[in-house]
Amino acid sequence: MPKCTDGAVRFGKVGRRVVEAAFDGGDIVSDGGSLLLRQVDERIGLTRMAAAALGDPRRKASVRHDLRSLLAQRVYGLCCGWEDVTDHNTLRHDLAVQTAVGRDEALASAPTLSRLETSATMAHAVALNRVLLEQFIASRDGAPVELVLDIDATHVPLHGQQEGAHFHAHYDNYCYLPLYVFCGQDMLACVLRPSWRDPASVLSALVKLIARRLRQAWPEVKLIVRGDSGFCRSKALRRFEAWGIDYLIGLQKNVALEWRSAIAMQALAEAYEATGTKQRLIGEFTYAARSWPRERRVIARLEHSAQGANPRFVVTSLQGDATELYERLYCARGEAENRIKEAQLDLFGRRASCSRFAANQMRLLLAALAYTLMINLRRLGLAGTELERACTATIRVKLLKFGAAVLRNTRRVRLFLASHHPLKDVFLSAARALAP
Template structure:
């Protein structure tokens, strides 16, 4: 029921329903499209990854109440047909819903936005459309692109694994920047990514569009030579003290494929495991230490967000055709938005405000109760010994206020 209250507060699934065309004959349909979407997205949030799970779940009184019906919900076959109707046009429209949800989360214009770009792999489950072998992951997989701003999901874009991590990243960034600056013309936008996104096209577009960036870069012989002084300081300091040493520096650098020099930050570290030197190319003017430690390393938060996304079964892209798999990735994304909305809107200043989504699911959503329905009302009875009773009550009050 907390998922339903959060959904009502955000208007999320209604927005999703509006942008997906329902081509069915209404007179022959028992379940509306919005009911199908609620059933599928709530199910993902609750830990039911497969359509087969809904063969039993469709008879659950609590899920029926959350979806808003009193009769059995849709069968796995009906949900399967929903996924098979997905196409490129609806994929674009659904990404616009993600962006509008992000914009609506601000009560006033932000001064700065840091957009985190990253790719991960989804292992394929057979001879699926778009499957390729990726040497880095040593598996047949897809390579979806994710964009987060803080803990807000902006992009969940399925791609084949035959291209690099930065495939289509410049185009995605351009679309995001155009949409964000249309709403907030003066907002400062910073791109943050790892070395897989350090490609000339992306850097050149950022320079021309006035987008600042902090992007990791893989080591090479020229960078190693230029960073020699800081590497030597770390080595000698470690030999003298026996403790890990870190030194930060900067120098101008121009790769062969770049059209101009750029600022390169170096972090030279030496520890018991040996040398560990990292490089970051940036347009920021802060000190090297702050750029690396406080700004670049903060992208580790996105790694946690991707793990949470995977806990909502974003890797379950097991359909044969391409566009149904893209829809599954987006449905997982909407389940993430729903869970993050619950955490952001209802759990502030509680013991669960920073818990991971799979923990939140077990402690606050998948709990025992009794559903009693009659002709006038529906009652859900929870145990008086429920550990998080006070948190549950606070969440309900928070979601129903305002």
């Protein structure tokens, strides 16, 4: 590597002026918008609730950084794009981040934050999942009539000797398979699982715990579970019916289902040959797989195009028009995939590089807390602005990642922000909306 110095670097001239740059500007930070995260956190009490749920077994007389500060530092760092704990060896001296966390001294170092993750247990995972659910309940203004719970799984690739690593042929990699539960934009739970386990292995137990708490808060709420064919298991369907939970779940294609729809598919194929345009039909019938104790309603979406036949099947306990249920309700589950991308890619939920399984579960949940913070920033601070529908990465780049000079003395901390920032009106609007 070249030897770096603190001297000025010249960039030629602009007119008669010499252009120079040097790293001697003093307390200039790159995360000038991080104070918005503090306001959202104070508003919803996220990191305080998480710290209370985890508990702190450390000897208090020897503790320099309380658990709430550690969680806030790590979660705010993820929101601002700092995915690794090693980033905090430098970031701990950033005055804007110190102020956001609520400290006026150096924050925790990377080893301290690493111990927070590596000391995690599965009991901590249960506690933080409970925090996610309580945050969702607190975010609702009144009792909802109906809630749709989106169940989806994805993979977290592994590149080391992590505990529980297993090769998955579908993803052609060693990986974990975390299970997510969303309701709209809100994440209600995320559970890390080894890839050798059935995708639906913890589905019914997780839904039962969530449904029990939701019905404690709102006894009359109607619950609907929505998911793809990877979660269609006879045991899960029986339990949902016993618990009074409706479902709309994809059904894997098989010979029996294709035989039931063979006449309609042949008609669509002939119509396509005659017109040259894609043909589509939605119908329904009753069907019972060999493992089912009785017949259930199945909605069939049949298509024929240049690529050939493309049938899809969905099993449901819901009443109503089949077309409406498929197009309006079932197809909307794709939005949960966008939310998973935010949590995993924009907020670094895929960085499972710890050797212990429980530590990687903690990392997944820290990303989930960061996701919860960001969607509440969007919901509470950005409503009515041009960023009200922006994804996490866009909000970070346009509203959190901008330079500021910081002046801190005994009386105040003041951030000098760029006078010509393109979105200063959005920033000011969010700050006022989030004010105590």
